Amino acid sequence: MSSISAALDALDAAVELLGAADIEELPAPQRFSALERLESAVRRQVAISHEQITHLERYEGCPPIPIVVADVLRISRSAAKRRMRDAEQLIPRRALTGEPLAALLPETAKAWEAGLLDGEHVRVIQKFFRDLPDHVGPVEIEKAEHTLAEHAQTMRPDQLEKIADRLAVHLNPDGQYSEEDRARKRGFQWCGSQRPDGMSIGKLIADPELRSMLDAWLAKFAAPKPDPDGAEPDLRSHAQRQHDALAELVRGRLGDPKLGQHNGLPVTMIVTTTLQDLQAGAGHAVTAGGTLLPITDLIRMAAPAHHYLAVFDGVTGQSLWLGRSKRLASADQRIMLLAKYRGCTAPDCTVNGYTSHVHHATKDWKHGGSTDIDDLTLACKCDNLLVENDGWTTHQLPNGQTHWTPPPDIPLRGGTNDYHHPERFLPNDDEKD
Secondary structure, three states: OOHHHHHHHHHHHHHHHHHHOOHHHOOHHHHHHHHHHHHHHHHHHHHHHHHHHOOOOOOOOOOOHHHHHHHHHOOOHHHHHHHHHHHHHHOOEEOOOOOEEOOOOHHHHHHHHOOOOOHHHHHHHHHHHHHOOOOOOHHHHHHHHHHHHHHHOOOOHHHHHHHHHHHHHHHOOOOOOOHHHHHHHOEEEEOOOOOOOOOOOEEEEOOHHHHHHHHHHHHHHOOOOOOOOOOOOOOOOHHHHHHHHHHHHHHOOOOOHHHOEEOOEEOOOEEEEEHHHHHHOOOEEEEOOOOEEEHHHHHHHHOOOOOEEEEEOOOOOOOOOOOOOOOOOOHHHHHHHHHHHOEOOOOOOOOEHHHOEEEEOOOOHHHOOOOOHHHEEEEOHHHHHHHHHOOOEEEEOOOOOEEEEOOOOOOOOOEOOOOOOHHHHOOOHHHHO
8 A cells, every 4th residue: 555545544534533523522712722723734734735736747638637636626627727826836846957946935835834824825925926016026025925924824814915915015105017017917707607687797907998998988878868858867877877888889899790700600699599488588598608698688689680599499409411511510500509519518618609619529520520410519629639639539429418438547537518508407397296
């Protein structure tokens, strides 16, 4: 038995022993001390786990390490990437020539390894250095890292954050930021998935150029709309008017031929629904980006827009055939694939349809495969490469789903992907009975 296996067995036994212990046997004041020791032990285990991540290697047939870590540990891919990033900053390194190098955050790494810091402490310190302007010199950076690591060992993360904010002002009292500093921070992203009411929350960090352009647009199109008869005032709030003005900005551009194409289709919305829901005027359609769109909104949007709408019979659907006349799927086939699969078909992959590519499920084109709709599926760029280069295989099941099979000895499970079809997680009417 290897030393690490023996150590893990001993750890499992210790955890079982600890779980069976009764903390009420201790006097009340000592229970806090026991909990503090337990927290320190948990933190040390996390630090050890991060150190072990640095020894993982990618081999043939294996996806990128963060993807494997996410699937094996059953954590999100963003959490796996964060652990990899933490390990890069908190674990001692080696130069290309082999000599040992200190961690990028050496003082923080020492406290982290000793079990004195929580992940929130590390996030505060990482954010401090991420937001620091480039003109701050290495000496000041080294002193700041030492200071923050020292205070982190005696403070809560929220207290440490206040110290970090004060220190940032001290190092950059005039608030000087270069173009590179601002460019590094710019971005827009959705914060989580759609809420149950269909609404979404996003976070925008705009550079001065975008802010100035939006100000000009919103000054006109987010202004209160006067009533022609002067009877009804515009009752929308300032925030609601700005939302509607942004919607108008995008609505006016989608479908414009000047935008070119994306994956063989015009840059516009691709929406799928069933004939039954469309006739009833109820339920939800699904966009190729995975957004749920109420049928009432879809009907309202359909008339003036240049969007693709794929309508299925709720029971049968329709197949398109192309054979070997072309390698690339036609626009009609792409629409039907987006409607059928909604996104990448690899197990648990969350990449939506807009950013997925058409994939030959049974036999690739270059090996004699046919561009038939029943043998086409969707795969993101990363998973498509697993089939082309790393020995993964795919095939279509009788129910039309795509099954993925990893090469032998790969620590990942195969199967189908239900992520883009949450309705499959619900019992059908027969099961309810």
